[in-house]
Amino acid sequence: VTMAFGTGGLTQFADTNGNAQVNQLQPDGYAAGQLESVSVSNEGRVVGSYSNGRNIDLAEVSVATFNGADFLKRIDGGAFEVTNESGEPLYGKGGSISGSSLESSNTDIADEFTKLIVTQQAYSANTKVITTANTMVQDLLNVMR
Incomplete structure (x- = not known):
């Protein structure tokens, strides 16, 4: 590629003297934005x-x-x-x-909360059953001794 600058040099304006007509400038972009x-x-x-x-x-x-x-x-x-x-x-x-x-949520909060309470009560009841069964086994072992 060979570039010939000529006598006026290289400019970005159509005028060989490097002058621009400010009233003829037409921006083609957008302002900065956030x-x-x-x-x-x-x-x-x-x-x-x-x-x-x-x-x-x-x-x-x-x-x-x-x-x-x-x-x-x-x-x-x-x-x-x-x-x-x-x-x-x-x-x-x-x-x-x-x-x-x-x-929208496909979960019924009231239904899930009710299930949580039932599960918690069942767990609590089962722990009491296990504790009672453990006590009964201990008493049986004591009787056998």
């Missing part, structure tokens, strides 16, 4: 909203299924890893993502 919020779109994209009005896709959440889902390898953080038995991921068949939605 990240204000993050959301998930219905297409599964994580979108960052900035203070300058820009919305930029930051990441994408993919939903996949596996032919052998029971054979995935569990790794740290509640994640899973592909194995030979699980097969390759199948994209586009795993459901959909609802952006800006909050999943």
Whole structure:
């Protein structure tokens, strides 16, 4: 590559003298912006909203299924890893993502609390039975001596 600078040198302006007409400048970018919020779109994209009005896709959440889902390898953080038995991921068949939605809980707190109380009382009763049975065995052994 050969560059010939000529007599006027190299400038970034159309004018060979290096002068720019300020009233004719047309910026084609955006002002600096701060990240204000993050959301998930219905297409599964994580979108960052900035203070300058820009919305930029930051990441994408993919939903996949596996032919052998029971054979995935569990790794740290509640994640899973592909194995030979699980097969390759199948994209586009795993459901959909609802952006800006909050999943409601499928747990009945009152029912779970009731089960906890019943279990605690059953445990307490069983410990009393074991203590009584232990005392009876000790008394029987004392009688035999």
